[in-house]
Amino acid sequence: MMTPDLVIEAKSLTKRYPGGKVAVDRLDLGIGRGEIFGLLGPNGAGKTTTILMLLGLTDVSEGTVRVAGFDPAREPLAVKRRVGYLPDAVGFYDGMTAFENLAYSARLMGLDRKDSRERIAAALTRVRLSGSADARVATFSRGMRQRLGLADILLKRPEVAILDEPTSALDPQSTHELLQMIREMKADGMTILLSSHLLDRVQSVCDRVALFNRGRIALIGSVPELARSVLGGGYAIEIEAAGEGVVETLSSIQGVRRVTREGGHLYRAECDVDCRSAAAAALVGRGVSLLRLAVREPSLDAIYTHYFEGAKDDKAAA
Amino acid sequence: MTRRQREGSPWTGFSAVFLKELADHLGSARMRVLEWLVLLTGIAAVVAAIQDFRANSGQDPFLFLRLFTYAKDPLPAFVSLLSFLVPIVAIGLGFDAVNSEFARRTLGRVLAQPIYRDVLLFGKFLAGVATLTISLLALWLLVFGLGLVLLGVAPSTEEALRALTFLVIAIAYGAVWLAVAILFSVLFRSSATAALAALGVWLLFSILWPILVPFAVRILVPSELDLAFGIPSMEQLGLQLSLSRLSPNTLFGESVLAVLNPGTRALGLVFPSQLRGAIPGAPLPFEQSLLLVWPQITGLIATAILLFAATYVVFQRQEVRA
Ligand SMILES: Nc1ncnc2c1ncn2[C@@H]1O[C@H](COP(=O)(O)OP(=O)(O)O)[C@@H](O)[C@H]1O
Numbered sequence: 001m002m003t004p005d006l007v008i009e010a011k012s013l014t015k016r017y018p019g020g021k022v023a024v025d026r027l028d029l030g031i032g033r034g035e036i037f038g039l040l041g042p043n044g045a046g047k048t049t050t051i052l053m054l055l056g057l058t059d060v061s062e063g064t065v066r067v068a069g070f071d072p073a074r075e076p077l078a079v080k081r082r083v084g085y086l087p088d089a090v091g092f093y094d095g096m097t098a099f100e101n102l103a104y105s106a107r108l109m110g111l112d113r114k115d116s117r118e119r120i121a122a123a124l125t126r127v128r129l130s131g132s133a134d135a136r137v138a139t140f141s142r143g144m145r146q147r148l149g150l151a152d153i154l155l156k157r158p159e160v161a162i163l164d165e166p167t168s169a170l171d172p173q174s175t176h177e178l179l180q181m182i183r184e185m186k187a188d189g190m191t192i193l194l195s196s197h198l199l200d201r202v203q204s205v206c207d208r209v210a211l212f213n214r215g216r217i218a219l220i221g222s223v224p225e226l227a228r229s230v231l232g233g234g235y236a237i238e239i240e241a242a243g244e245g246v247v248e249t250l251s252s253i254q255g256v257r258r259v260t261r262e263g264g265h266l267y268r269a270e271c272d273v274d275c276r277s278a279a280a281a282a283l284v285g286r287g288v289s290l291l292r293l294a295v296r297e298p299s300l301d302a303i304y305t306h307y308f309e310g311a312k313d314d315k316a317a318a
Numbered sequence: 319m320t321r322r323q324r325e326g327s328p329w330t331g332f333s334a335v336f337l338k339e340l341a342d343h344l345g346s347a348r349m350r351v352l353e354w355l356v357l358l359t360g361i362a363a364v365v366a367a368i369q370d371f372r373a374n375s376g377q378d379p380f381l382f383l384r385l386f387t388y389a390k391d392p393l394p395a396f397v398s399l400l401s402f403l404v405p406i407v408a409i410g411l412g413f414d415a416v417n418s419e420f421a422r423r424t425l426g427r428v429l430a431q432p433i434y435r436d437v438l439l440f441g442k443f444l445a446g447v448a449t450l451t452i453s454l455l456a457l458w459l460l461v462f463g464l465g466l467v468l469l470g471v472a473p474s475t476e477e478a479l480r481a482l483t484f485l486v487i488a489i490a491y492g493a494v495w496l497a498v499a500i501l502f503s504v505l506f507r508s509s510a511t512a513a514l515a516a517l518g519v520w521l522l523f524s525i526l527w528p529i530l531v532p533f534a535v536r537i538l539v540p541s542e543l544d545l546a547f548g549i550p551s552m553e554q555l556g557l558q559l560s561l562s563r564l565s566p567n568t569l570f571g572e573s574v575l576a577v578l579n580p581g582t583r584a585l586g587l588v589f590p591s592q593l594r595g596a597i598p599g600a601p602l603p604f605e606q607s608l609l610l611v612w613p614q615i616t617g618l619i620a621t622a623i624l625l626f627a628a629t630y631v632v633f634q635r636q637e638v639r640a
């Protein structure tokens with residue numbers, strides 16, 4: 001049975017390549033409408049394979065998939081009409097201009113000329129490429145190509161956008177721009193599935209992530225949830241305070257699990273929730289002079305290393 | 319592959335693929351080079367023939383058709399040139415049809431659009447056939463025009479019909495080689511390898527096959543008559559004919575011979591190398607000639623379809639990823 005608010009749903013999804021290699025192993029996944037979902041894992045984890053199965057571009061060995069309410073194996077066109085796809089290292093026809101490349105996609109989508117003209121102009125503006133519409137794609141940088149790839153998706157006005165490694169090989173500035181555009185797509189009501197092997201890059205945009213390795217999901221949830229279940233503490237707060245009894249005061253606050261003195265005036269508290277204001281109030285109430293208070297977001301990197309330490313030997317494939 | 323009930327029109331996106339590929343072909347430098355090659359050699363052959371015709375203005379009732387088949391040393395006849403060059407043009411059009419999509423990493427993006435996979439293949443194939451048709455038609459019209467102007471005679475309806483049939487046969491012949499090239503473009507990820515493989519097959523059929531077949535026949539069916547006097551037996555000749563007809567070049571040569579040379583009454587033990595040799599006897603009416611070459615023409619078309627079907631099967635099983 002389908003859960004109505006799930007846009008992407010996979011049950012016990014398995015991909016066995018000829019030769020016996022199991023790339024995706026009984027994957028269960030549910031992605032809700034309007035979410036940005038991150039599929040994270042090292043190279044060779046099976047991310048691309050999963051995405052290709054969601055799009056009906058490769059056969060499913062076992063299990064079931066539903067995307068936007070359709071089975072990609074049975075009704076591939078219905079799925080492809082509703083899903084935009086940015087492949088890993090997306091390519092374009094280099095001899096054609098950005099506009100011509102998008103016009104070809106628009107014709108494949110069956111858009112009429114007038115409609116496609118408008119949509120292309122809008123899409124290029126959205127990805128800030130309207131100035132390069134008539135430049136040949138051969139002259140484009142990697143970042144521009146990725147953005148053109150997003151324009152290719154925007155053109156379709158899809159319910160779901162699936163982005164395979166959208167930030168790979170981009171410099172920090174381009175990455176930042178691209179993530180900003182992905183946020184804008186979400187604001188338009190699109191559901192977004194993106195994959196990455198660089199966890200810290202995409203953690204800021206993802207509502208939920210799945211940590212994926214060797215074809216299996218190890219953990220799934222929002223970043224703070226994962227941090228709590230993996231690292232113990234959800235938040236780490238750094239406090240610089242001069243005065244007596246800081247440790248005791250902080251320890252007495254509800255939600256704080258552990259307080260350590262890092263040396264000098266520096267303390268560190270691990271808590272389940274963000275309890276900065278409570279900490280500030282308590283300390284000031286005790287007459288301690290508060291010098292600095294900062295929350296350290298839980299880092300996916302820590303979770304990543306924790307989970308994928310054993311995965312180092314599985315780096316062979318892309 | 320599991321059997322699937324198809325939803326939506328199986329042709330969705332066909333015209334988009336077809337038009338893009340056609341525009342690519344017509345605008346490509348590669349195509350222009352090939353076209354000039356064919357055009358110049360073709361014109362040279364025809365003009366040389368016309369000069370000879372004017373010198374000894376014969377009473378040939380099919381003078382116009384002789385434009386296509388007349389060979390003046392050192393130039394080969396126009397049809398022989400085409401039998402040689404059409405495969406090269408077709409291979410030039412098809413050898414990177416699919417593998418270039420992998421190389422450019424455009425395949426995934428294109429196939430994520432709402433089209434079926436075979437539409438991409440079919441669009442590419444038909445765009446290639448259309449390009450061949452356009453170039454051959456242009457060449458054909460040019461020959462026709464040269465004939466009209468330089469010979470000063472108009473072709474009869476029968477001659478025009480025969481010449482038109484010849485054009486259709488040449489296109490079918492090109493389609494076979496295009497299908498070969500596209501098959502290799504699916505089989506080999508490197509377009510250079512695909513081009514070499516296709517040219518290898520072309521060499522096999524255009525040069526090696528005519529040499530190999532008689533050899534093979536001697537080995538397969540030894541005959542005393544042959545050993546003693548070097549005269550092949552009927553059995554040997556039959557096998558030789560069947561084997562040589564496996565080559566699209568033979569099918570092309572035979573059908574063109576019968577269509578352009580109304581005196582041809584049978585395609586038994588006549589080989590394309592004897593295209594020039596006029597066969598004595600009254601000319602056949604056009605319908606009879608057509609009937610004579612019908613198996614050859616359908617053979618060419620069937621070969622193209624079979625090759626395309628094989629390509630389809632291979633492509634359908636391929637992973638989208640490079
Ligand atoms: N066509 C194929 N045949 C056999 N194995 C493959 C094929 N494609 C991918 N694989 C294997 O499947 C696994 C998952 O690959 P992939 O989905 O590309 O991972 P990711 O995208 O997470 O890097 C890898 O171990 C890879 O070697």
Ligand SMILES: [Mg+2]
Nearest residue numbers: 047048088318
């Ligand atoms: Mg991948």
